[in-house]
Amino acid sequence: MSGEGGIPNGSFEIDADSDGVPDGWTKNLYPAGGGSLETTSPMHGAAAYKFIQQAGPGNGGGDLDQNDYLACSPSLPLTFEWLHYASAAGMKNIVQVRWFDKSKVYLSTTDLYNSTSNPTSATWMTALAIPPAMAQFFKLRIIGGYTDTDIAGTAYFDGFGVLRGIPRSGxxxxxxxxxxxxxxxxxxxxxxxxxxxxxxxxxxxxxxxxxxxxxxxxxxxxxxxxxxxxxxxxxxxxxxxxxxxxxxxxxxxxxxxxxxxxxxxxxxxxxxxxxxxxxxxxxxxxxxxxxxxxxx
CATH class of the missing domain: 2.60.120 (Jelly Rolls)
Incomplete structure (x- = not known):
């Protein structure tokens, strides 16, 4: 895999201010949720990111929003890749790409991954996405433990990358x-x-x-x-x-x-x-x- 190619700090290696949030990303925690860098057993490089969800209705883990607007074109497909697993397969974990026009006005969201049947060991994932008409920029959003699913567990993410164009297979x-x-x-x-x-x-x-x-x-x-x-x-x-x-x-x-x-x-x-x-x-x-x- 190409690791974090094309996604700034896509492997969460850099945390220059030591605040526990990878540089270039914004953390948002859900009720009773937790999120932190995982440096004991990362899947790629020296760090991964994890979200912790506690049991209970309405509880969740959290999300990471990419800060940078990355350029794209409606005529060019994007192939995303990352590593993921969860301690509880039934957690609801989501990876989204959010599309913006040339003025960086939000257009729409595409789910690259949305599952309550997650792998429980490190798994390489790929997903294809075609930017909608008028899309010139995109951002990633990574969600671990969405609030509409009451499952306690920890979701792990690492090694986000993007390729312009489509591979021969995926x-x-x-x-x-x-x-x-x-x-x-x-x-x-x-x-x-x-x-x-x-x-x-x-x-x-x-x-x-x-x-x-x-x-x-x-x-x-x-x-x-x-x-x-x-x-x-x-x-x-x-x-x-x-x-x-x-x-x-x-x-x-x-x-x-x-x-x-x-x-x-x-x-x-x-x-x-x-x-x-x-x-x-x-x-x-x-x-x-x-x-x-x-x-x-």
Whole structure:
């Protein structure tokens, strides 16, 4: 990984005034929350940052706001990366990029990461973001332990960086919410039962994008087979089947020609069952969707 490339003090190494807040960032604590530099077991370099959330309704950890306005362009995607884990997976931890116009007036916010299913060991994360129209600057906001989720724990962040442009491949740190029910409404047909938005840059007339998804699939009756596949538009992945009442890993992959398009494309999870009245369950965890641009 490129560490803190492009993000000033993105690894929280510098605290020249020794106030416990990394230089170039502003700390905001939530009710009963705590935040401090982590120098005992950082993930990258000599320091990380951690937020501590206490149990109790309305309690939280806090956030770090980037002070500097960093330049961007609506025509150029950004690839963000960082390291993260939490002592309690169920905490609500968020990484946001906030967009501003040329006069540095706030426009909108994009969630790079928003999860209550966090890794519990140091994990490298990447996320793609396309600046909205009129955006010329951005700032990061890092949230550990948001107040709407009552889970005690500590959230750790480190090594923030940004690359201008899009890599050949990247993991999407959003998943697809679990569905469990009659997938075809009583009929044994594939039906859309969840989706996620995939940001893409401007692509050529001959572009080809490969999508790899590791999902979870189950059936409510072992006598009847559940099926899973994914689609973008009218392009479909390979199918996976399961006859287990417990979730099994369902790997699916496909290549999608997306000529001359840019911006978000919707990836749909489709479920079916050989008996329309039998339940199928399906979901995709965060980090289990990989986008590869084979021919940009």
């Amino acid at each position: 993991a999407l740190w959003q998943g697809i919410t679990e569905y469990y029910g009659e997938p075809g409404g009583g009929y044994p047909t594939f039906t859309d039962r969840g989706s996620v938005s995939i940001p893409l840059p401007s692509l050529s007339a001959t572009s080809l994008v490969r999508i790899s998804v590791v999902g979870w699939l189950k059936t409510s009756n072992t006598s009847f087979t559940a099926y899973m596949r994914f689609r973008i538009g009218t392009w479909y992945s390979s199918e996976f089947s399961a006859e287990s009442v417990s979730y099994v890993v369902a790997p699916c992959t496909f290549a999608v020609p997306i000529p001359g398009l840019s911006g978000s494309q919707t990836l749909y999870m489709q479920l079916s069952n050989e008996d329309g009245g039998i339940y199928s369950g399906g979901k995709v965890d965060p980090g289990k969707i990989v986008v590869e641009i084979l021919n940009p």
